[in-house]
Amino acid sequence: KAGVTQTPRYLIKTRGQQVTLSCSPISGHRSVSWYQQTPGQGLQFLFEYFSETQRNKGNFPGRFSGRQFSNSRSEMNVSTLELGDSAHYLCASSTQGTANTEAFFGQGTRLTVV
Amino acid sequence: GIQVEQSPPDLILQEGANSTLRCNFSDSVNNLQWFHQNPWGQLINLFYIPSGTKQNGRLSATTVATERYSLLYISSSQTTDSGVYFCAVIRGSTLGRLYFGRGTQLTVWP
Numbered sequence: 160k161a162g163v164t165q166t167p168r169y170l171i172k173t174r175g176q177q178v179t180l181s182c183s184p185i186s187g188h189r190s191v192s193w194y195q196q197t198p199g200q201g202l203q204f205l206f207e208y209f210s211e212t213q214r215n216k217g218n219f220p221g222r223f224s225g226r227q228f229s230n231s232r233s234e235m236n237v238s239t240l241e242l243g244d245s246a247h248y249l250c251a252s253s254t255q256g257t258a259n260t261e262a263f264f265g266q267g268t269r270l271t272v273v
Numbered sequence: 274g275i276q277v278e279q280s281p282p283d284l285i286l287q288e289g290a291n292s293t294l295r296c297n298f299s300d301s302v303n304n305l306q307w308f309h310q311n312p313w314g315q316l317i318n319l320f321y322i323p324s325g326t327k328q329n330g331r332l333s334a335t336t337v338a339t340e341r342y343s344l345l346y347i348s349s350s351q352t353t354d355s356g357v358y359f360c361a362v363i364r365g366s367t368l369g370r371l372y373f374g375r376g377t378q379l380t381v382w383p
Contacts, residue, residue, distance in 0.1 A: 192369045196314075201376070202359070207369030214368045247314055256369030258303030259323075262361075264316040 161186065163252050163265035171271045177238040180268045182250035184231050188263075190256025191233040193225060196247040196267070205248075208233055209256050237270075245272045275300045277362055279374035286350050286381050294345040294377045296360035303365040305336050307345050310357040310376070319345070319358075350381045 164183040172178050184191050192207035192215075204217040208227035227233045231252075237244055247269050251262040276299035286292055296305070304323045308316040320327050320334040322343065327334050331351075336343040347354055357378050361371035 190369050192371070194371075194373075202361075202371075202373040204370050204372075209369065215370050217370075249314075249316065251316075251371070253369070258363050258365040261318065261321040262306065262363075262371060263318060264308070266313055266315040269314065 163250060163263055165248075165250055165265035165268050167268060168266065169269050169271075171273060172240050174240055174242060174272055176240050177236065178240060178270060180235045180248055180250075180270075182233045182235070182252075182265060184233070184250075184252030185263055188252035188254050189231050190253045190260070191227060191231065192251050192253075192256065192262070193233070193235050194249045194251070195219075196249060197245075202249070205235065207256055214256070240272045242272050245270060274367075275302065275362060275364060275372045277360060277372050277374040279358075279360060279377050281377060282375065283378045284380070286379070288350055288352060288381055288383050290350050290381075291346070291348045292350060292379070294347070294358055294360075294379075296343045296345070296374055298341050298343075298362050298372075300364070301341070302338065302362040304363045305338075305343050306361050306363075306371070307334055307343070308359045308361065309354075310359065312356065316359065347379075350379075352381050352383055355379055355381045 193205040207215040253260040307319040357376040
């Protein structure tokens, strides 16, 4: 069974540009959540999608958005990139996203904003 | 939100030594997971343990939910155990969201 797949693995963007990251969950998993990891802030929750609906959102500006498709694949978009958006972005999938379901992570996308 | 604290923040061991990593959380939780972040940045699942004790080879974990803590034991450490260990908790009221600690950076020397 394939794991969680994130693309691309590495990305370099210029300040002011926008970026789209992709996450394909484990087959059968309907919940996808996104996290930002930085040395200063650790792992911070961005948002979670289940059956194409955003159920939960962290404390990030509106420049960060996401969506989920009918096949459960999810994309995350960051518009008007800032230097501080440089981070490791991780997505996780689980069957239901509830407390009694285990989350599995992809390898992440390392975004550098210059 | 819930606060998750891990200790120690850094741990340096010689190969063969045993270690205990701790995770405290500030409120009741419905589940807890332990992860190891590998050199490529992926979070590898170690344990999914809302309560009780589980063992997997040289690793074992215990969660005492009523006292709001979990412990990860690593026995006979190997250099490949090096990396950052995270615990994360989930509450039933916040769907799809894991609350992470800051991690324990483990370095095992040969």
